Amino acid sequence: MSASQQRLLDLGWTPEVDRAFRPYRGAHRLARVCRVDRGGAELAGGMGAVRATFGGDVLRCVAADRMALPAVGDWAAVRDWPDDRVTLEVVLPRRTAIVRDSADRTSHGQVVAANVDVVVIVEHLDPDPDLGRIERLLVLAWGSGAQPVVVLTKPDLVPDADGMRDEVAEVAPGVEILLVSAVSGTGVDELGGLLRNGRTLALVGPSGAGKSTLTNALAGVSLMPTGAVRARDGRGRHTTTRRELVVLPGRGVLIDTPGLRAVGLVADDAAVAGAFADVEELGARCRFRDCAHVAEPGCAVLLAVEDGELDEDRLARWRKLRREADLNTARRTPGHRRAVIADLEAKRHRR
Numbered sequence: 001m002s003a004s005q006q007r008l009l010d011l012g013w014t015p016e017v018d019r020a021f022r023p024y025r026g027a028h029r030l031a032r033v034c035r036v037d038r039g040g041a042e043l044a045g046g047m048g049a050v051r052a053t054f055g056g057d058v059l060r061c062v063a064a065d066r067m068a069l070p071a072v073g074d075w076a077a078v079r080d081w082p083d084d085r086v087t088l089e090v091v092l093p094r095r096t097a098i099v100r101d102s103a104d105r106t107s108h109g110q111v112v113a114a115n116v117d118v119v120v121i122v123e124h125l126d127p128d129p130d131l132g133r134i135e136r137l138l139v140l141a142w143g144s145g146a147q148p149v150v151v152l153t154k155p156d157l158v159p160d161a162d163g164m165r166d167e168v169a170e171v172a173p174g175v176e177i178l179l180v181s182a183v184s185g186t187g188v189d190e191l192g193g194l195l196r197n198g199r200t201l202a203l204v205g206p207s208g209a210g211k212s213t214l215t216n217a218l219a220g221v222s223l224m225p226t227g228a229v230r231a232r233d234g235r236g237r238h239t240t241t242r243r244e245l246v247v248l249p250g251r252g253v254l255i256d257t258p259g260l261r262a263v264g265l266v267a268d269d270a271a272v273a274g275a276f277a278d279v280e281e282l283g284a285r286c287r288f289r290d291c292a293h294v295a296e297p298g299c300a301v302l303l304a305v306e307d308g309e310l311d312e313d314r315l316a317r318w319r320k321l322r323r324e325a326d327l328n329t330a331r332r333t334p335g336h337r338r339a340v341i342a343d344l345e346a347k348r349h350r351r
């Protein structure tokens, strides 16, 4: 195998990617997006790292839908020009995508990371884990098409990490939960075991949960500045740029997303159902098939709450997420989108 092919394999290349790229071969090169900023993207490919600006087609697509913006983890067809410029011409179809709500609310959302195999939800045990946040990130993960895993960090700082894991397990049915301490080394190998066969893992979680620390522990070297070392500006944002995609040759690819604060979800019912498999399962036993689990007779979900089998707070959070999902679905219908865009245009003219 050539060095160039080996580099692509290390980047997570698969025959599926190759098939998607086939129509562009010849005039284009294949590359993976490592980082996106205002002016363009940093890419890695068979020939190494390059910086690219976005081609006209990409810009036109982005104008119509923000989801078309290249994202870290995307595979792309890239063109080299005689004056040494490089342009990203086509974003290849995404196998999976972690999508959050965009600020403007006119489009589907913003892709946080693409072509991810495992979404690692990182949450600290100290301070106490936020169960609602874990649930939201699980909805995000189930909506992405990738497999979720929960990693609980800083178990070395609490007396009963196992007990806390059991509590978290209640809000993460069917999801593997790992206790991982970068300090004591507990669980690092277990998590590292998920990084194999060129798979892509994306770390998501709040700032300070220990994502960069995990990346360093998995890489075995200090690639990421962590915690206090990294300077923050007045709004609490990091001023130093960080690497977002780390290639661990022969193992896999790690994507470290910047701390997601309040994650606006672009969830649909299926993603919520994935994260709340326990509620779904109970709901299948309700007398009415479209039971909302509010006050219906023969509601198996309410009965489970009464019996202490299902936590009332969890049901309340399920309701809230379901409402959000319904709103999103309504918002995404073309008619609604047109109305929102017209409204924005009107405001612009009034200014």
Ligand SMILES: Nc1nc2c(ncn2[C@@H]2O[C@H](COP(=O)(O)OP(=O)(O)OP(=O)(O)O)[C@@H](O)[C@H]2O)c(=O)[nH]1
Pocket: 153, 154, 155, 156, 157, 180, 181, 182, 183, 205, 206, 207, 208, 209, 210, 211, 212, 213, 214, 225, 226, 227, 228, 257, 258, 259, 260
């Ligand atoms: N005791 C202990 N401290 C940890 C552990 N993991 C991370 N930390 C500390 O927690 C702090 C935050 O870790 P980071 O890795 O910078 O957190 P992050 O999730 O990358 O945060 P952002 O970059 O802001 O998104 C640092 O001071 C780490 O040293 C752990 O397992 N045990």
Ligand SMILES: [Zn+2]
Pocket: 283, 286, 287, 291, 292, 293, 294, 296, 298, 299, 300, 301, 302
């Ligand atoms: Zn019901």
